[in-house]
Amino acid sequence: MTMFTVKFWKDAAERLIKTAAQAALGVVVTAPVADLAGIDWKATLSLILVPAVASLLTSVISSGKGNPESASLVQPATGRDL
Numbered sequence: 001m002t003m004f005t006v007k008f009w010k011d012a013a014e015r016l017i018k019t020a021a022q023a024a025l026g027v028v029v030t031a032p033v034a035d036l037a038g039i040d041w042k043a044t045l046s047l048i049l050v051p052a053v054a055s056l057l058t059s060v061i062s063s064g065k066g067n068p069e070s071a072s073l074v075q076p077a078t079g080r081d082l
Helices: 006-030 033-038 041-062
Strands: none
Touching (some): 006 041
8 A cells, every 4th residue: 555655645745735835825815905914813724724634635545546656646657648
């Protein structure tokens, strides 16, 4: 099972961080500019953690399904695919 490799966890962590950053950007950008200092960071953290955890769970569920060396569902390209 691929989820016991360092490469898998690096891939999963990269996806989790990217997803969390995208969620944070979505929350901060949609806050009123005048109220940027008044953002409820506790609620914002909750809104960031849910998709980040979903990303991690997706990586775990994907383990061993696509590319056996990563957390991806996508098969690695072969010379015939090009």
